[in-house]
Amino acid sequence: MYFDLIVVGGGAAGFFTAITCAESWKNFGSSEKSVLILEKTSNLLQKVKISGGGRCNVTHDCFEPRALSANYPRGEKALIGPFHRFGAADTVEWFASRGVSLKTEADGRMFPVTDSSQTIVNTLLNAAHAAGVTVHTSEGVTSIVTNEAPTTETARFELETDDGNSYTAANVLIATGGTRSAAGAKLAASLGHELQPATPSLFTFKIKDPRIDGLSGLAVTPAEVSIHHSKLRSAGPVLITHWGLSGPGILKISAWGARELAERDYRFDISVNWLPGLDPTGIIADKRKRDGKRQLSTKSPFAAIPKRFWQRLVAAAGVSDEMTWGQLSKKQTSELVNQLTDSTFFVDGKSTNKDEFVTCGGISLNEINFKTMESKLVPGLYFAGEVVDVDGVTGGFNFQNAWTNGFHAGTDIAAH
Numbered sequence: 001m002y003f004d005l006i007v008v009g010g011g012a013a014g015f016f017t018a019i020t021c022a023e024s025w026k027n028f029g030s031s032e033k034s035v036l037i038l039e040k041t042s043n044l045l046q047k048v049k050i051s052g053g054g055r056c057n058v059t060h061d062c063f064e065p066r067a068l069s070a071n072y073p074r075g076e077k078a079l080i081g082p083f084h085r086f087g088a089a090d091t092v093e094w095f096a097s098r099g100v101s102l103k104t105e106a107d108g109r110m111f112p113v114t115d116s117s118q119t120i121v122n123t124l125l126n127a128a129h130a131a132g133v134t135v136h137t138s139e140g141v142t143s144i145v146t147n148e149a150p151t152t153e154t155a156r157f158e159l160e161t162d163d164g165n166s167y168t169a170a171n172v173l174i175a176t177g178g179t180r181s182a183a184g185a186k187l188a189a190s191l192g193h194e195l196q197p198a199t200p201s202l203f204t205f206k207i208k209d210p211r212i213d214g215l216s217g218l219a220v221t222p223a224e225v226s227i228h229h230s231k232l233r234s235a236g237p238v239l240i241t242h243w244g245l246s247g248p249g250i251l252k253i254s255a256w257g258a259r260e261l262a263e264r265d266y267r268f269d270i271s272v273n274w275l276p277g278l279d280p281t282g283i284i285a286d287k288r289k290r291d292g293k294r295q296l297s298t299k300s301p302f303a304a305i306p307k308r309f310w311q312r313l314v315a316a317a318g319v320s321d322e323m324t325w326g327q328l329s330k331k332q333t334s335e336l337v338n339q340l341t342d343s344t345f346f347v348d349g350k351s352t353n354k355d356e357f358v359t360c361g362g363i364s365l366n367e368i369n370f371k372t373m374e375s376k377l378v379p380g381l382y383f384a385g386e387v388v389d390v391d392g393v394t395g396g397f398n399f400q401n402a403w404t405n406g407f408h409a410g411t412d413i414a415a416h
Contacts, residue, residue, distance in 0.1 A: 002155055003036040003134075005413055006169040008141045009184060010039030012048050013385030013402035014175035015124045020410025022131035028414065035133045036169075038161065040140025040183065045121045047177065048399075052109075056117030057396040059091045059403070061108040071397045073201070073256045074360050075390030078370045079401065086407040088400055098123050107237075107248070109395050139163055144172060144187050146378065156380045171413045173373075173382040175406075178359030184387040188363050192377050196389040198361035201258040202251045205270070206349035207244035211312045211339075216242040218306050224276040225249045228269040228344075232257040235276060240309070243351060245272075251394040254350070258360045258391075266350045272343045274305055274313075280340045284325075284333055292326030302340070313339040358398055360391040372412035373405050382409040 005021055007014040018035045025033040043049075048056055062068045065083035069076050092102055092110070100123050102110045112119040128135065143160045147168060154170035161167070176184025178198070185195050221237040232253050239247030254261065261268065280302065287301055296319055300310035311321075317336040319328065328336075363383050367376050375381040384405035392398045 001166070002168045003034045004154070004169070005033075005035045005171045005173065006157070006159060006167060007035065007037045007173045007175060008144075008159075008187065009175040009177060009385070009387075010037050010041075010044040010135065010137065011175060011177050011385060011402070012045065012124075012399055013406050014039075014173065015045060015128055016403050016406025017173050017175060017382070017384050017410040017413075018133045019124065019127045019131055020407050021414045022128070022133050022410075024411060024414030026131060031132070033414075035131075036167070037128070037133060037135045038139050038141055038159075039135070039137045040162070042138050044135065044137060045124060048121055048124070049117050051117060051399070052111060054117050055111045055115050056120045057109045057111060057399065058095065058102055058120060059088045059110050059400045060396040061088070061104045061110055063087060063089045068397075068400070071395070072390060072392045072401070073258065075365060075388070075392075075401070078365050079390065079404070082370055082404050082408055086404045090407070091400060091403045094403070095120075095123065098127060107395070139165065140183065141187065144191060146191070171380045171382065171416075173384060173409055173413070174387055175384045175402075176387050178362070178386040185362060188383070188387070191375075191381060193367055193375065194364045196361045196364055198359050199258050199262045200350065200358075201255045201360040201391050202358040202394055203254045204241060204246035204351040205244045205250055205254070205345075205347040206266075206351065207345045207347055209345055211316050211343070211345075212240045212245070212309075215240045215308055215312070218309055219247060220274050220304055220306075220309070222276055222304075223249050224273040225253050226271045227253065227257060227261075228271065230257065230260065230268075232260070238272060238274075244347070245345070246351070248394050255358070255360075255391065255393045261350075266347065268347050270345050270347055272345065273341045274343065275302060275340050278302075280337050281333070284328070284336065287325045288328060293324055295322060295324055296328065297321045297323075305340075313343070316343075358391045359386060360389065362387045362389040365389055371408065373409035374412060382413065384409050 007018045022035045068083050069079040101113045103113045140162045145158050147158050155168035157169045157172045159167040174184045219239045223238040224235045226233045234253035236248035238249040297311045300307050317339050373382050385402045
């Protein structure tokens with residue numbers, strides 16, 4: 001069976017490419033053109049559905065292309081041009097034109113006003129259906145070969161699937177997601193592409209420490225995180241979990257340090273400044289004068305630090321529960337300031353790389369034309385999304401990359 005475009009992978013990037021291409025062909029008056037999405041699982045747009053706690057962080061409130069591209073540890077320079085042509089503002093407009101309004105939260109993340117990822121899923125499914133895109137689920141592609149003897153001038157590829165079906169196509173887009181799955185990466189490699197190693201990104205840190213044990217759910221906003229013996233730094237909210245530390249401040253530094261931290265086998269020391277931009281020494285001195293008879297542990301003097309966490313930091317500084325502000329020695333003051341601004345934790349592993357998280361690695365950037373997302377090695381072969389060695393920090397940036405890739409690939413395929 002022949003299709004003008006076959007998309008391998010039914011995720012965000014795959015759907016956006018298929019929709020863009022099919023709608024463009026309709027606008028060109030080429031309604032006879034055919035697009036097929038092949039998804040190996042029974043679940044379409046699964047990552048869209050579960051992302052953002054089921055709300056779907058569609059994009060980020062960052063409309064300047066260079067500033068937007070600065071949020072990608074891998075792919076920053078390559079994305080500057082593409083973001084000029086289709087950036088966050090274009091994403092907002094695309095969904096708005098289909099009746100979906102997005103809202104911006106305090107940290108810049110943008111979600112549908114419904115606070116439901118199903119809104120985004122339905123929009124993509126409906127747009128694909130309206131554009132005439134054919135979708136097959138539970139059908140994984142096992143091989144793609146270039147067709148040396150095509151039956152037509154345009155049937156450049158032959159595809160086989162795990163249920164025994166055979167297809168030919170003029171164009172193929174691989175959008176199988178992060179290279180953890182290996183499926184899309186293997187297909188690309190079979191066609192001559194070089195792969196950067198798959199490495200987890202956007203992961204949380206496993207830490208066993210009495211200062212945070214039992215405080216799951218508490219967050220400090222903002223905070224600064226640095227990794228010892230490294231130039232890696234990040235800022236953002238830090239969340240205490242039952243296994244260690246998470247939150248944007250941790251996820252961002254894990255993205256920028258993805259390969260370096262993998263080389264360390266995810267075992268290293270970090271420092272956390274729980275009060276960035278604030279010198280607690282003066283506040284502590286003032287408390288000693290004004291509240292000398294009051295116990296330190298009864299109330300946190302810092303709005304950003306919850307009482308239960310404050311009590312843990314006080315204990316870690318060698319201060320007893322009964323001690324008053326006036327009894328605080330210079331040495332204890334120094335240690336307390338250290339706990340507040342330079343807490344050291346030993347990281348002993350990372351969290352499970354769950355489906356909603358990201359993997360860096362994939363198709364080498366120098367083998368792709370980022371104006372079109374077409375392979376430089378194989379004409380008619382395209383890539384989009386996480387199968388490419390591009391990944392962003394937390395905050396909607398990975399979905400924005402998917403929309404941008406999909407727009408460029410779909411537009412170029414339709415133009416041909």
